[in-house]
Every structure is written in C-alpha cells, then in structure tokens.
Amino acid sequence: MVVGLDFCFSFPAWFVRECGAGSAIEFWEAVAGGLGEHWLAAGCADRRFWGKHPKPAEFCGDGLHRMLRATDIDCKLAARIPEAERAERVRGIAPKSVFQIGGAGSVGTASLRGMPVLQRLRGAGFRVWPFDRSALHEARPMVVEMYTRLNTGPVRKSNAAARAEYLRTKRSDNAAYAALPRSVMVKARASEDAFDALVSCMAMTARRGEFATLGTPLDLEYKVEGWTWAPGMQAPQHEISKGRTERVKG
Numbered sequence: 001m002v003v004g005l006d007f008c009f010s011f012p013a014w015f016v017r018e019c020g021a022g023s024a025i026e027f028w029e030a031v032a033g034g035l036g037e038h039w040l041a042a043g044c045a046d047r048r049f050w051g052k053h054p055k056p057a058e059f060c061g062d063g064l065h066r067m068l069r070a071t072d073i074d075c076k077l078a079a080r081i082p083e084a085e086r087a088e089r090v091r092g093i094a095p096k097s098v099f100q101i102g103g104a105g106s107v108g109t110a111s112l113r114g115m116p117v118l119q120r121l122r123g124a125g126f127r128v129w130p131f132d133r134s135a136l137h138e139a140r141p142m143v144v145e146m147y148t149r150l151n152t153g154p155v156r157k158s159n160a161a162a163r164a165e166y167l168r169t170k171r172s173d174n175a176a177y178a179a180l181p182r183s184v185m186v187k188a189r190a191s192e193d194a195f196d197a198l199v200s201c202m203a204m205t206a207r208r209g210e211f212a213t214l215g216t217p218l219d220l221e222y223k224v225e226g227w228t229w230a231p232g233m234q235a236p237q238h239e240i241s242k243g244r245t246e247r248v249k250g
Contacts, residue, residue, distance in 0.1 A: 001141040001142070002141070002142050002143075002144060002204060002208075002211045003126070003141065003142070003143045003144070004143075004144050004145075004146040004200055004201075004204055004229065005114060005118075005143060005144075005145060005146065006110075006146055006147065006148050006196065006200070007107055007110040007111040007114040007145070008069070008072075008098040008107055008108075008111040008145065008226070009024060009111075009114075009115070009118060009128070009131075009145045009226035010024035010027060010069065010098075010115075010224065010225050010226040011027065011069070011098050011099075011225070012066065012067065012068065012069050012098075012225060013069075013221045013224040013225050014066070016224050016225070017224070019035065021224075022224070023131070023223050023224055024131055024223065024224055024225070024226050025119075025122070025131055027115070027224075028115045028116065028118055028119040029119065031112055031115045031116060032115065032116035032119055036112035036113065036115065036116070037112075039101070039112060040101060040109060040112055040113075048067075048099055049099055049101050049108065050099060050100055050101070050102070051100045051101045051102025051103040051106045051108065052101065052102040055100075059097070059099065067097035067098075067099045067100075068097055069098070069221075069225040069226070070219045070221060070225060071145075071217075071219070071225065071226065071227045071228045072097070072098075072228075074228075075147050075149075075150060075228055075230070096108075098111050118143065121143055122143075125140055125141070126140065126141050126142065126143050127140050127141070127142045127143070128142070128143045129142055129143070129144045129145075129214055129227075129229065130214070130216060130217055130222050130223075130226065130227050131223060131226070133216050142211065144211075144214075144229040145226055145227070145228050145229060146200060146204075146228060146229050146230070147228050147230070148196040148199070148200050150228075150230040150231065151196075151199050151200045151202075151203040151230075151231065152166075152195075152196065152199045152200075157192045157195055157196065158192055160189065160190075163188070163189050163192070163195045164189045166195075167185055167188055167189060167195075170199075170202075171185065174202075176202060176205070176206065177202065184198065203231050206231070207231050207232065210232075214229070
C-alpha cells in the first residue's frame with residue numbers, strides 16, 4: 001500500500017539545521033514537541049512564518065530560494081525566475097513555500113501539523129520515502145509526499161465548471177476513468193479536495209509499478225529536506241543536482 005500526502009515533509013536544510021536537527025526525522029520530533037504549534041501561534045515572534053502578515057524581505061528577490069527546498073524548485077518554481085514573471089512561466093503549478101502559513105495555497109500549516117502524523121505512521125510500521133530508502137524492499141506500507149498540481153496539471157480546480165470539464169475529458173479519453181462509477185465522479189466534481197484526491201489516486205494507480213523501485217534522490221540533502229514524488233519522477237533525476245547548484249549560486 002502506498003499513501004500520498006499533500007504537504008511538505010520537511011523544511012529547507014538551513015532551517016532544519018538551525019533548529020538543531022540533522023535529518024527530517026529528527027526535525028519531526030522538534031515539531032511534535034511543541035515547535036510546530038509555537039510557529040503557528042498568532043503571537044509568534046518568528047516573522048519568517050508568513051501569510052498572516054507580508055512575506056519577509058529575506059525571502060524576496062535574490063533571497064527567494066531560501067524559503068524553498070530543492071524539490072520545490074524542481075517542482076517548477078526555479079529560484080532564477082523573477083517574481084514578476086513567475087505566474088506566466090509556471091502556468092499555475094508553482095509550489096508554495098512551507099514557511100507560508102496563511103493565504104491562498106498555503107502549505108505551511110498542514111505541513112507542521114502533518115509532520116507529527118508522519119512520526120506516528122513511521123512508528124506504526126510505515127516506510128516514509130525517501131528517508132527510509134533502505135527499507136523499500138520490505139513488505140510494509142509506504143508514505144510519499146506529493147504535490148497534487150503535478151498530477152492535475154493546469155486547471156482551475158476551485159471552479160466547479162472547470163473541474164467538471166476536466167473530468168468529462170478524462171472520462172472520454174481514459175479507460176480507467178471511464179470505468180469509475182458515476183457516484184465517484186459526482187463526488188470529485190463536488191469539491192476541490194475530492195477532485196485532487198481522485199486525480200492523484202488515478203495518477204498513482206497508473207504509475208503503481210514505479211513505487212517498488214523508487215530510487216534515491218541525487219540531491220545530497222534529501223534526508224534533511226525530503227523529496228516530492230511525481231509521476232515518472234525517475235526520468236529527470238539528472239536535473240536534480242542542477243537544481244541544487246542553482247540554489248547554491250543564489
């Protein structure tokens with residue numbers, strides 16, 4: 001069994017180490033121990049957690065890359081793209097920063113509250129990719145980080161008519177979608193969350209053979225920052241080191 005969860009499994013490496021952790025798994029302990037709720041509190045003095053107030057200057061311009069992990073950059077938001085050009089260049093599939101805890105598309109709150117869940121799942125016997133890479137051969141369930149936009153592609157998910165049209169096209173062109181009960185399609189049309197869940201489940205099912213042989217990300221910080229699973233993700237791994245190089249240059 002493979003479970004896909006749509007939140008960031010860690011933070012940029014510099015921040016994880018600033019918190020005294022040497023890996024994402026150690027960082028989860030700190031988050032679960034109270035740091036996560038401290039950062040989410042309305043009166044938190046650490047203004048790097050933004051969304052309820054403007055993005056801090058240190059994460060703008062040349063500092064944009066600091067609020068992103070290498071995998072976020074690999075998911076279409078390259079640090080070298082100027083902010084003014086971002087919306088056009090990434091066509092609606094740019095991932096948000098895990099430091100953003102408020103506003104449209106924010107992922108920080110779900111991530112900070114999800115990390116203790118990852119800790120509990122791992123304690124219950126789940127492998128969490130890519131941190132438990134050595135255990136991939138074992139017959140145990142696995143959890144992967146996913147970014148649903150990579151499964152849906154550009155679509156106005158918040159618009160009911162756009163969701164319905166997307167699903168009509170899928171049902172017409174894809175035999176797997178055509179085989180689904182109409183009740184499932186009705187639920188997927190009803191909300192953005194249900195839409196994301198169905199499309200991501202279908203993408204994972206179509207690529208189910210990949211999960212048994214998931215490789216190790218080439219980025220050296222993967223045990224600290226984690227990595228996002230994406231359909232066919234093994235093909236572009238030669239680009240991962242390039243992404244890290246761009247961050248270092250930044």
